[in-house]
Amino acid sequence: MAASAHRAAVVMHAFYAERALGRGPGAPSFIEAIAEACGARSIAVTLFGAGAGESVVATSDPLAESAQDLEYSYGEGPAVKVLTGPGELSLSGGELSRCWPRFGAAIQDLGVVSVSSVRLGGAASPLGAVTVYRSEAADGALLTRSLAAVAEALTNTALLPIAGVEDLLAHPLFDDLDFRPVVHQAAGMVMMAKDCAAEDALALIRAHALAEDRRVLDVSLAIVDRTLDLP
Incomplete structure (x- = not known):
């Protein structure tokens, strides 16, 4: 592991340990430790499955x-x-909507002015991404270097543990992850109702959420609660 990644790992685990020992405000959250190491407030860690x-x-x-x-x-x-492309990116301002016509415009409406993201894992075996959203201007190159160090540290300490799966699931990062059980449950119900494949069911849920300007999670909850039937 590179020296910068080692330093990032030390910062993350020290921050988490301080919280866990009651030396900082609030309950411990490893995603906050990642944000601390990146020097950012708004950060997302996304892991991908097959396909x-x-x-x-x-x-x-x-x-x-x-x-x-x-x-x-x-x-x-x-x-x-970054999962299937260059491995890292840093975009700001008008670059956001030029790169992603729908997503870019939507996050700008949220007040986001710049985005930096780095792939987790190698190009041959990508695992996910760590992404920073900023509502103020920032040095994109500097932030990307910091993010790359954090991504390498996470890959080596959380996602590719030497000891095996048991240690992977014990890593504090996994306490913060949302496995989207409601979305998958809703997709299963749509599959049964529409006699369609899982990908088609998820596409229907997403399309309805966009059409109604609602979160995918909220639409999924309504389907599971049987207060919504997709047309």
């Missing part, structure tokens, strides 16, 4: 949560792009 399908996500604040929900709804955004 680049998003599986789990952790966010540090409401802005990152809203931005990530938009990426999930539109199927385009920084995590998707």
Whole structure:
């Protein structure tokens, strides 16, 4: 592990340990430790399953949560792009809507002015992405270098543990991850009702969320509660 990644790992685990020992405000959250190491407030860690399908996500604040929900709804955004593309990116201002016509415009409406994202894992075996959303101007190159160090540290200490799966699931990052069980439950109900494949069911849920300007999670909850039947 590179020296910069080692330093990032030390910062993350020290911050988390301070919170866990009661030396800082609030309950410990490893996603906040990642944000501390990046020097940012709004950060998302996204992990993907087979076929680049998003599986789990952790966010540090409401802005990152809203931005990530938009990426999930539109199927385009920084995590998707770095997973299969260049491995890292930093965009700001008009570059956002030029790169992602729908997602870029939507996050600008949230007040986001710049986005930096770095792939987790190698190009041959990509695992996900760590993304920073900023509502103020920043040095994109500097932030990307910091983010790359954090991504390498996370890959080596959380996602590729030497000891095996048991240690992976014990890492505190996994306490913060949202496995989207409600979305998958809703997709299963739509599959049964529409006699369609899982990908088609998720597409129907996303399309309805966009048409109604609602979060995918809220639409999924309504389906599970049987207060919404998709047309």
